[in-house]
Amino acid sequence: MLRAIGLGVVLFGFWLTLSGHYTPLLLGFGVGSCVLVVYIAARMEVVDQEGVPLHVTGRFFSYLPWLMKEIFVANVEVAKVILDPKLPISPRIVVFHGSQDTDLGRAIYANSITLTPGTITTGVAGHEFEIHALRAADLETDEQQQMDVRCTRVERGRRERAS
Amino acid sequence: MDLAFDVLIWGSLGLGLFFMLVGTIGILRMPDVYTRLHAAGMTDTMGAGFLLLGMALYTVEEMVPGHTSYWTVLVRLVLVYAFLLFTSPIATHALARAGLAGGVEPWTNDAEEGT
Numbered sequence: 001m002l003r004a005i006g007l008g009v010v011l012f013g014f015w016l017t018l019s020g021h022y023t024p025l026l027l028g029f030g031v032g033s034c035v036l037v038v039y040i041a042a043r044m045e046v047v048d049q050e051g052v053p054l055h056v057t058g059r060f061f062s063y064l065p066w067l068m069k070e071i072f073v074a075n076v077e078v079a080k081v082i083l084d085p086k087l088p089i090s091p092r093i094v095v096f097h098g099s100q101d102t103d104l105g106r107a108i109y110a111n112s113i114t115l116t117p118g119t120i121t122t123g124v125a126g127h128e129f130e131i132h133a134l135r136a137a138d139l140e141t142d143e144q145q146q147m148d149v150r151c152t153r154v155e156r157g158r159r160e161r162a163s
Numbered sequence: 164m165d166l167a168f169d170v171l172i173w174g175s176l177g178l179g180l181f182f183m184l185v186g187t188i189g190i191l192r193m194p195d196v197y198t199r200l201h202a203a204g205m206t207d208t209m210g211a212g213f214l215l216l217g218m219a220l221y222t223v224e225e226m227v228p229g230h231t232s233y234w235t236v237l238v239r240l241v242l243v244y245a246f247l248l249f250t251s252p253i254a255t256h257a258l259a260r261a262g263l264a265g266g267v268e269p270w271t272n273d274a275e276e277g278t
Contacts, residue, residue: 075209082189114252
């Protein structure tokens, strides 16, 4: 129930910023459509931990600055490779280990990997992440491990990891 | 103040264009689908990112106190980037996966390097 209300509030906030009209009639339409969407979502049974991940939103925003920094650094690296006349690439498919336990956590980790240029997630099976790397030679395992740890932290908070 | 702001705006737009250009060159230079995806990823993370940052800074510079319309423009620019961050890796992943499922062998130069 709390999750449904949360979804409604987020949807209406989104509607407000996009509409820019604040007359009672249009606000009413906005409220109406948000209620309808929440109702349909509830009937589709997608108002759960995965469909409305409000519990990770705060932690996700504290993860974003680090991710943006990583994306920038990786972009500069790939730009250097592309502009190098020799095009020094050594693409290979490698497997990473991800310590996330929920599908949501895995999706966050897999998408973070894909967002940083130079690595693309091609498949996820349990804790195994199949990655296509542009330069297998200097794949920074430290960075990947740090990303894994940070994504797990987004998934379950600062609680100590079991292993 | 105004000059510093203009420099920031043009710097952002310039960087965005730079990453767009390099990404495009990358798409042309890379040998196969998978390696091209890496280059394409640059255009929608940093390329579009810096262009949107430049536009956001311009909106801030033009802002007139008391007019909420500038804020809605700013919020919309941020939302555009947020949606890009959520959708582009999924498209990239879908392309790579479709390639592998369709049996497109990833290009390698392992043999030449002897590793």
